[in-house]
Amino acid sequence: MASSTALSLSSSSSSDINVTIESFLARLRRRQIDSPYAMALETLQILKRFISAARWSHVNELIEQIRDLANRLEKAQPTAFCCGNVIKRILAVIRDEVEEDLRDSLVGIESNALINTVTEPMISSMFNLLQKPENQQQPQQQPQQLQHKLQKNNQKSKTDFRQVAIQGIKDLIDEITNIDDGIQQIAIDLIHDHELLLTPTPESKTVLKFLIKTRERSNRTFTVLVTEGFPTNTSKAHEFAKKLAQHNIETIIIPDSAVFALMSRVGKVIIGTKAVFVNGGSISSTSGVSSVCECAREFKTPVFAVAGLYKLSPLYPFDVEKFVEFGGSQCVLPLMDPQNRLDIINPITDYIPPENIDIYITNIGGFAPSFIYRVAWDNYKQVDVHLDQVSA
């Protein structure tokens, strides 16, 4: 797989892209890009150039090359999910097109049964058991047939897929840059006049923009409590609060410990997310958010999470500890007595289980956490979930 990539990228123009990818990988490894938003956009730009430069004889090769790239990006920073997410979505777009292509070329040639399986892949799920045995062999036959077809009109379909992928990337970039509008339209109606809101994720631009826009557009006054997110996000929290206050929103900064004391007065909790998983759980890039959400659950205060669709990851958080990151001790205890060192635990991200979130507001609508899986499978293909595994 890797060798084929290397081969196809051996031309002079593609070595250029390789340099770009390498530098991007290096920056990912060094965590020089911290905002998922920037990360997603940059990944897409690189993917666009990658696809423009890539060469392939068959669309499956292109898919493999993209998977390989995505795998490298994911390996560079395993907890930055959005790189993989956006590439996986482009892969889904390509795969959809492949299926479409296949169906078009097979119309009238094959029996009804095949069309049945192609048009209704999900319906067969429960009927898998009773499906005709031919269908079992179909997947194996498909690539050969496909290859056959594609070899016939090779030239046509090749340019086609490049175009499709690049169009897909453009659409996605468009979607990501316009995420806030979509979220605001849905979320504005969730806030009433004189409501007291609490946000434990001050680093989230989405939350900030949402609050500011809500204040400006709808004629509602509300108060926002901002927790400090000590130790990693305190400066961001202060900036966040300052910006809100400058936009004429009543803002109160509270220490992280005061959440319980004030929760009984809070109307709603708003959180931003770093990644959303298929089970409806999410990762936030501030520690302490899961405690806040737990507290909200205890007080039956609704929690809503705002997230762009690109943060939705098709992974299932089997092992939460794998996704939560820990920071160094220097910002917790900067001056430690070298003789009497203390063990310090300093998580910098947090996993929020789905039961502590009431609703997700995304740019395509609001969803209950239990329904996130469906949104995920609408946008991703199951085969692309684990990129380090060889696709069938």
Added chain:
Amino acid sequence: MQFFSLSLSVLLEQCLSSRKIIKQQSYKDYYTSIAVVFSLYFETMSEFSITETYLKFLEEDPEMTMPIAAIEALVTLLRVENPKTAAEMINTIKSAASELTQSIPNSISLKAGCDIFMRFVLKNTQLYGDWESCKQHLIENGQLFVSRAKKTRDKVAQIGVDFISDDDIILIHGFSRAVYSLLKYAAEKFIRFRCVVTESRPTTQGKQLYTLLQEKGIPVTMIVDSAVGSIINQVDKVFVGAEGVAESGGVINIVGTYSIGVLAKNARKPFYVVTECHKFVRMFPLSPNDLSMPGQSLDFTRKNEESQEILGGPTLDYTAQEYITALITELGVLTPSAVSEELIKMWYD
């Protein structure tokens, strides 16, 4: 005539015993021979009992689950009756299915099998009009469903293995082939975990699972059902199987599952249901005993003889979806809403 039927039964006996002796014999041969025997037999007898066939299937193959047995029985029925029109076929299946569900006391998962079968037939005949080929397909491939069902379990195990990690203590209630295959798979993957098995009274399922796990070399201990409350804090997760998965995403399973679910939720332990998705059934029970089954209501009548079994009460209960962390099926790890989505897709589209 009588002689003929006698010889047939001898032949049948031979077939069955040979299958027991020679394990390697392919299922296809075995099933076709059985099917031939059955059909010949019933043709001569001119009377076919769906219930008996069903029970026979269950008895013959311990690996077979109830829904699969029901499907097999219905396939056999089709083969025997060999309906001439689509309407006749549908009516035959309908009446047989209702007969089957009524005659068997524990009919939940059986109903699921019948439902899927019925729906499949209806869909194929109505949508594509080629009921003949559909019938043909069903009759010819009886054995395929069984082997597929087993493959399904392997798929469930592959998906679910991520839920088991080293050093886990897992509580299992009842015996479920899906749960067992998952544990087996995890042990084969060299995950080191320990199991706590409940006795699962009034059945002997606990003992059954205990022996199987011990054979596999998995550390296991058995507790009485009533001890769950006192050990729940020491276990890491709970796995149960399912007789049927209701539309709400809740499960119907051997009695005691509900109480364990409540205890697990109280102790904030994850509670996973491991099941194949052909057990999804169109039911929506409202309470743990809302299953419309005999034995659900309490019986206070005086027992006359001393020898009579004094133990009464339900043998199944319903665990609502709020107690379930996730359903592990071959379609992936599902939330309750995914179950209703699957069912809705199956019935309305």
Added chain:
Amino acid sequence: MTLGAEAAEGQHDSHATAPKQVDDKKKLSNKELKELKKREKAAKRSAKKQEGGMSIEQQQQQAQMKREKKEVQREQQLQQQRDQQKKREKKAMQSKPSLKKSTLFGHLETAAERRATLLAITSAITTPKASRITASGLMVPTIATAVPGATATTSALSAPNSSTSSTSSTHGGSSPGTLGMGLTATNNSQQEGTNDLAKTFATMTLDSDEFSLVSGISSVIPHAIEQSFDSPQMVSSVKELLMNKNLIHPAVTLLTSQISNYKIVGSTPRCIAMLEAFQIVIKDYQTPPGTTLSRNLTNYLSHQIDILKKARPLNVTMGNAIRWLKQEISLIDPSMADKKAKQELCEKIAQFAREKIELADQLIIGTASHHIENGTTIVAYGSSKVLTDLFIYNSVDLKKNFKVIVVDSRPLFEGKKMAEALRSHGVNVMYGLITGLDDIFNMDVDYVYLGAHSILSNGFLYSRVGTAMVAMTAKRRNIPVLVCCESLKFSQRVQLDSVTFNELADPDDLIYIDSKKSVNLHSASSTLLHQFLKEREEQKKKTIQENKSNTKSNNSSSTSISKPNTISEPSGKTVSNILDGWQDIPSLNIVNVLYDLTPPEYIKKIITEFGALPPSSVPVILREYKSSA
């Protein structure tokens, strides 16, 4: 609009504001135009850059540009609206005193109010000896250290000495006449209540002779207070305190300053320190002629308590101890000789401290030790004297091998102290912050041990803010929560949530992000310094404003307004925080509550010297305790 201009505008007379507004509008439109142009240029530039690239990208860029343009237009409108709103707010601000109170805790006494009172009193006490800083320099450079309570204040005051003189040499001489005028104007515009107060100050300072208010010069201290006092009750209470200032014992003053600077924290240490101070007070006490000790001492002590209250509100332990002490005093036989009575009282106080605190702690440690076994993991929150002793006893004396996870929180970082104390005794300690609670509780925790500030009659635990969160997290994971608490901390009070009754700490504690610079930086002294600097800056701006209005025409205001801003930035602070000057943003608030309430359902067991009991039995112990005390 810069802040400097606002402030200056605020100080101006009303007739000056009308032309100013017109001027503002013009300036704004200029600014907007510039911004618009800049954006367009940027968009064009980026478009040019893209020309070399792919054609589709270009299209997209164009679309983006169009969108941007629209957005810019929208923003313009919004900007205008915003600015108008700001102006309106500013006007509102001018009419109101600038004291900040959050909507949630408006009923509670803020730290600023307490500090102001304290400042007033310390200044009153120290005036005869200490120097006075005025806006135009240090008036009398003699620094007195006679009163220990005033040391912090005076030493801080001496610090800006050099800088003040230097600034005054550059700016102070520019126009002293106008400066004085401006200040008198502000003084005139003060509300009646503060006028009243100023009068008291005047009389006070006159009382303490040597000084009289020099007209045209406002001293730092009174100005700080003027800002903070807007309620008549506050003024009267301060007045009362000031009247009785001569009665206050130096030991109490010292204690007050220590408590207010968080030098002594924790309810038990505060109580012990108070009892010790009272011992000194009683020793030094002389019964005035005409009364008896048993009658007058109570009265005398309540004056001491009044000022002590201003450091931080009394905690339950202190309240209980005071109640006990007053009762003891009233029980003293009037015929007993003063000296003997005083000695007896001192002994009783010492005995009380030993019995109710030290012996009780030992009993508690004995009971609580049963739960600690080898291999146990314990979570503790914040700092508690009993718990520290408990862990050290179990580790050192009982040689148990267990792990303590100390959870800590901003801004006091009390847990750090406890973690270090435990570590130095060889206890296996892990340190984490409250934000990492979820991960801490993922580590097989066996018990949560909590200290208490007080336990209320309805079983609620009133303790350091964050305790409730820890208890809740533990409860949700089925981990038992044990509270170690002397029965002295039991209170008759009932309370349902943390908002109705609480203590507000200084919001400025939260503006420092670096954990190194925690509490000790912002004691009363530094706020005084800040106040001083602020006043200086205001004056500077004012003088410049005055100069400008004399020399330049109003049209070119934008350049000259930016000038004082650039001057003021580097002049004052060495460490800049994002939230410096948060008081100037009208809708920004910082709430720093000190306590929260933990509901009884989160608590498994309360360990007292009477043994272990469930939270529901608190009233039982209270009855018992009341009869025994």
